Amino acid sequence: MNISRPRKWRRRTAPTRSPRFPPRANRRFRTPAMVNLPKPDSPSLRLNRFLADAGLGSRRGVENLVRQGRVVVNGKATSELGLRIDPDRDEVRVDGQVVTAAASGLVYAFHKPLGVVCTFRGQGGQPTLAPYKRQANLPGPMMPIGRLDADSTGLLLWTDDGNLNHALCRPESGIWKTYVVTLDRQPSAAEVRRFTGGRISLDGWPCLPCGLEPAPGGREAWKVRIHEGRKRQIRRMFRAIGNRVVTLHRVEFGPISLGGLAGESFRALDKAEIAALRQAVAAPGGK
DSSP, X not given: OOOOOOOOOOOOOOOOOXXXXXXXXXXXXXXXXXXXXXXXXXXXXXXXXXHHHTTSOOHHHHHHHHHTTOEXXXXXXXXXXXXXXXXXXXXXXXXXXXXXSOOOOOEEEEEEOXXXXXXXXXXXXXXXXXXXXXXXXXXXXXEEXXXXXXXXXXXXXXXXXXXXXXXXXXXXXXXXXXXXXXXXXXXXXXXXXXXXXXXXXXXXXXXOOOEEEEOSSSTTEEEEEESOOOTTHHHHHHHHTTOOEEEEEEEEETTEEOTTOOTTOEXXXXXXXXXXXXXXXHSTTOO
């Protein structure tokens, strides 16, 4: 009869390493997450986020500023998107102007005239927004929210609040914008249903349902309400139903109305209007 003996258990210990070979993590196999991490209490900030928060545009827009060599940090031009700066110690300039982190939170309404491109550096001699900004003596960080193409007129909002600017320009914000358009001809009832019912596709994607109704000014004048922002969207949608936009004029951006603001003029929004604009961003689907 075989009688098994109890096994003697030995506690396993980690293998010893020679002092000549330290653990892998302490040698050269370091993950990117272990390199150049700021301390939790460090005031450093990524350059692109600093520029966006200062109201110089969206994250993608300010990255283009850096790539173009228009950003100077402490006297040296930089093209490093991930550069970290201390807003309290480092001096940042864009096109020679000092950028400050503090945003006033102000919002301005501007009546954009015909033929002006929504940039500060035009191509081919096109008029830009730069002279209107200088004439109105707006602060340096004040930037337009979105854009209107050169052939369009009407309401264009400006702010130095980068977060608000970014939130209003996001496709998912759902902010409703209202335009008055003059068409080449009066659309038929079937064309109106196709235009408003999400039956038009642009760039391979269907447009969201929108509003279209007659406006004062004749049979060819119509009011359009959309909550998207594709490039030249309204003109392309009418082209898809066999019509053509003659004039396009924005009259509302969310809860903000152009009203009787004269062409080429600015006006500062009051606190109630700014609060309504921020609330529209927070509300599902915008207003």
